[in-house]
Amino acid sequence: MKSNLLSDLxxxxxxxxxxxxxxxxxTGAQALIGTGEVVGTLALTAEAQIEINRLIAANKSGVIGExxxxxxTYSPSPRMIIVGAVHIAQSLVPMAQLxxxxxxxxDPRAAFLTSxxxxxxxxxxxxxxxxxxxxxxxxxxxxxTLTHDPKLDDPALAAALRSPAFYIGALGSxxxxxxxLARLKADGFSDADLARIRGPVGLNINAISPAEIAVSIVAQxxxxxxAEAKSKA
Amino acid sequence: xxxxxxxxQISAWRAAGHKAAxxxxxxTWGSSPRPAGSHMAINDKxxxxxxxxxxxxxxxxxxxxREVMATGQPKTLDFGVTNEMAWDVGLACGGKxxxxxxxxx
Numbered sequence: 654m655k656s657n658l659l660s661d662l663x664x665x666x667x668x669x670x671x672x673x674x675x676x677x678x679x680t681g682a683q684a685l686i687g688t689g690e691v692v693g694t695l696a697l698t699a700e701a702q703i704e705i706n707r708l709i710a711a712n713k714s715g716v717i718g719e720x721x722x723x724x725x726t727y728s729p730s731p732r733m734i735i736v737g738a739v740h741i742a743q744s745l746v747p748m749a750q751l752x753x754x755x756x757x758x759x760d761p762r763a764a765f766l767t768s769x770x771x772x773x774x775x776x777x778x779x780x781x782x783x784x785x786x787x788x789x790x791x792x793x794x795x796x797x798t799l800t801h802d803p804k805l806d807d808p809a810l811a812a813a814l815r816s817p818a819f820y821i822g823a824l825g826s827x828x829x830x831x832x833x834l835a836r837l838k839a840d841g842f843s844d845a846d847l848a849r850i851r852g853p854v855g856l857n858i859n860a861i862s863p864a865e866i867a868v869s870i871v872a873q874x875x876x877x878x879x880a881e882a883k884s885k886a
Numbered sequence: 887x888x889x890x891x892x893x894x895q896i897s898a899w900r901a902a903g904h905k906a907a908x909x910x911x912x913x914t915w916g917s918s919p920r921p922a923g924s925h926m927a928i929n930d931k932x933x934x935x936x937x938x939x940x941x942x943x944x945x946x947x948x949x950x951x952r953e954v955m956a957t958g959q960p961k962t963l964d965f966g967v968t969n970e971m972a973w974d975v976g977l978a979c980g981g982k983x984x985x986x987x988x989x990x991x
Contacts, residue, residue: 654908654990656900659893666890678912678986681960714923716913721962723912723986725923727890 654683658693661685662727669729671709675701678721712882730755731793731819731878735774736781736809737800738765741824744867745797746774752871754795759784759809781805785812795820795874797854801829807836814846820877822854822870892925892936896990905930907951909987911938915966918981930955938985939965950987960988 658674665672665687672687677695684693686705691697697705704717705724712728733749735742738760746756756774759781760766766776777784785808790796796813798806801824810833813821823833830852837847855869856876896906911924919940926936926944928951938947943965950961966982 654988656990659896659990663890663893663897666893676910676912676986676988678960678962681988714921716922723910723922725910 655693658683658685661692666727666729671712671726671728673705673709673724673726675705676723676725678723729793731795732757732788732790733795733797733874734759734785734788734790734813734818736760736784736796736798737802737805737824738762738768738771738776739799741799741863741866741870743768743770744864745799745870746771748864748867748871749874750774752875754874757788759788760800761805781809781812785809785816790816790818792817792819794818795822795878797822797824797870797874799824801825803833803836806833807840810837810850811840811842814842814849819881820851820874821849822851822873824854824866825852827853892927895927895935899927899929899933900990905955906990907955907987908990909938909947909951909985911983912962912986913984914981915983916981918983920983928952928955939983943983943985947985947987954987954989958989958991960986962986 662674662685670688672685675684675686675695682695684691684695684697701717708724709726712726714725716723731754733754734757735745736759738758742758749756750773757777758771758774759777759779761778761780763778766778777787779787790813796818798809800806806823810823834847851873855866856873858869860866860869896908899906907928909926911920911922913922920938924938926934926938926947928934928948932948934948937944950963954961963985
């Protein structure tokens with residue numbers, strides 16, 4: 654690979670632009686395809702370009718045709734928006750990052766957010782209404798609320814329900830969750846909407862400590878993400 | 887590990903004056919531990935980041951990467967139970983994997 658092609662690829666990944674590096678594995682000739690112009694030394698037929706764009710859309714890498722053309726797609730990392738810079742967030746942020754998620758933490762309480770243990774996460778010091786507008790959850794985003802304070806969690810969950818987020822989870826006991834669902838229902842959300850919220854959050858592994866709860870949350874988010882990818886394939 | 891870690895490591899090695907190569911899984915058959923697209927970065931000191939299997943073939947890939955860094959010519963490597971090398975560095979899982987190794991220069 655030419656180093657300028659590598660820099661171009663890294664710039665597109667950093668800008669969250671889905672793209673593909675296409676390689677003729679017999680010659681090593683390569684082309685970079687995605688948003689913007691096609692660059693590189695590998696000439697591609699119109700047919701091949703259509704096939705490559707299909708792979709980019711499906712976020713799949715592989716060989717195309719009967720040939721030696723290999724397509725490596727790069728799509729933006731999935732994201733996890735965490736509402737509440739609480740103790741569990743300190744475990745959840747690094748675990749989510751290890752699993753390949755970009756972590757974003759929303760909390761209006763500056764002292765919580767700057768506790769220094771959320772390294773590498775994007776910190777948004779806003780009330781959840783504004784914070785969720787800024788974070789803009791999409792179909793590759795998980796939203797997890799951790800405050801179990803209705804005035805922080807509820808607006809975040811409402812924003813998540815109005816978004817295509819692939820996962821929505823809310824920390825809190827069964828009782829807390831029932832009350833939360835009743836409030837959101839009173840706000841006009843349907844039963845089908847509310848069924849999107851996983852509560853109590855996380856896989857049931859009898860987690861007790863903040864780190865254990867973070868494991869159960871990350872596991873459930875991955876389960877949901879992969880199940881969705883499998884059903885699309 | 888994120889997609890970009892191996893790529894970023896290559897940039898860092900090159901900025902520090904090292905040669906670097908990228909190995910990528912291009913095709914798999916049967917059960918194999920890492921899917922197509924998996925990256926492993928290797929430098930001229932045989933340091934590596936990422937993986938193309940569960941640790942079964944990384945040694946052989948590093949050897950190939952050193953050759954690729956020296957010649958500048960890419961190589962495609964096949965590993966699997968039908969491969970002659972299987973006795974040495976085959977995949978215990980019984981799968982087959984094809985790995986493309988290229989220098990970054």
